[in-house]
Amino acid sequence: MLTPEEKQRYDRQIMIPGIGKAGQSKLKKARVVIAGSGGLGSPISLYLTAAGLGTLRIIDNDKVELSNLNRQILHWDKDIGKFKTDSADKKLRDLNKNITVETINTTIDESNVSELLSGFDVIVDAMDNLPTRFLLNRAAVEHRIPFVHGAVSGLEGRAMTVIPGKSACLQCLYHTIPPISKFPVLGATPGVIGCIQATEVIKYITGIGSLLTNRLLIYDGLNMKFTELQVVRIKNCECCGNLNIEDKT
Amino acid sequence: MSAEVKVASYLTQYTGGKEIIKVEGKSVRECLLDLIKQFPDMEKILFDDKNILRAFFNIFITGGDVAFADKLDVPVKTGDILTILYIIGGG
Numbered sequence: 001m002l003t004p005e006e007k008q009r010y011d012r013q014i015m016i017p018g019i020g021k022a023g024q025s026k027l028k029k030a031r032v033v034i035a036g037s038g039g040l041g042s043p044i045s046l047y048l049t050a051a052g053l054g055t056l057r058i059i060d061n062d063k064v065e066l067s068n069l070n071r072q073i074l075h076w077d078k079d080i081g082k083f084k085t086d087s088a089d090k091k092l093r094d095l096n097k098n099i100t101v102e103t104i105n106t107t108i109d110e111s112n113v114s115e116l117l118s119g120f121d122v123i124v125d126a127m128d129n130l131p132t133r134f135l136l137n138r139a140a141v142e143h144r145i146p147f148v149h150g151a152v153s154g155l156e157g158r159a160m161t162v163i164p165g166k167s168a169c170l171q172c173l174y175h176t177i178p179p180i181s182k183f184p185v186l187g188a189t190p191g192v193i194g195c196i197q198a199t200e201v202i203k204y205i206t207g208i209g210s211l212l213t214n215r216l217l218i219y220d221g222l223n224m225k226f227t228e229l230q231v232v233r234i235k236n237c238e239c240c241g242n243l244n245i246e247d248k249t
Numbered sequence: 250m251s252a253e254v255k256v257a258s259y260l261t262q263y264t265g266g267k268e269i270i271k272v273e274g275k276s277v278r279e280c281l282l283d284l285i286k287q288f289p290d291m292e293k294i295l296f297d298d299k300n301i302l303r304a305f306f307n308i309f310i311t312g313g314d315v316a317f318a319d320k321l322d323v324p325v326k327t328g329d330i331l332t333i334l335y336i337i338g339g340g
Contacts, residue, residue: 183339185339231313
């Protein structure tokens with residue numbers, strides 16, 4: 001049930017065909033994990049907060065550094081030295097008091113990933129490295145929780161949505177994990193991809209539109225082009241290959 | 250077999266500015282070798298000193314099949330498009 005204040009706050013998105021008050025109520029009840037509060041995590045968490053997602057769990061273990069500020073728009077000059085989770089918590093609560101923000105200041109690893117993600121409706125990948133992305137993807141598949149992948153480098157970005165058992169997972173897409181390295185990035189690039197990820201979350205929760213399943217969206221900011229790559233669910237995928245073949249789309 | 254290789258914009262510095270290059274070959278490996286024949290600078294970008302495709306790359310073939318380091322003998326049909334995808338992980 002939406003309050004009069006919520007009806008007014010979300011008026012412009014309630015107007016969207018397919019969302020309405022029913023869709024807004026679904027958003028209000030939704031529980032979403034955002035893994036990372038950096039370049040991608042900033043726009044994702046801001047837009048999901050503004051859209052009225054009921055509960056956001058934000059996980060990050062880093063402190064804000066000066067070199068983050070070209071892209072991590074949730075964190076400002078005055079936040080340098082603070083934990084990103086603390087900085088995020090304050091900003092998001094100031095943006096929308098109606099939602100619940102849970103911040104967890106930790107590093108996601110094998111020992112805690114299941115506990116961190118269990119019971120949530122969607123996992124959003126806002127990490128800055130591939131090994132943790134693969135770990136999240138595996139946990140998402142194990143728990144059958146939709147996983148919204150995003151990644152950036154320079155002026156290029158990628159996004160894909162994984163519905164475990166129904167669509168290709170991250171390991172169907174990438175077969176190798178390159179070593180972690182410092183990456184270049186224009187701040188607007190994670191802005192573009194993060195907004196796409198937030199849109200995917202809202203579409204999934206409200207049940208509208210077509211998700212980025214079995215297709216990788218590639219954003220080429222240098223030439224300002226979007227292209228898609230068809231991705232096929234691999235039968236013997238080490239991660240999702242054991243899920244019910246009847247679920248295959 | 251005549252196919253096309255599509256490269257990401259940042260790789261066009263090694264392909265004379267071209268994003269799409271026509272190649273000949275019956276497998277992904279042969280197509281990549283033809284690409285290198287046309288644009289020799291691509292060899293050091295794609296392959297390491299042991300002639301193994303670098304871990305940063307997956308090659309997507311029309312229809313969704315994927316070739317990677319130890320799976321370069323995937324057959325290629327006339328008209329296929331091979332997309333060289335650099336794996337990115339920043340956020």
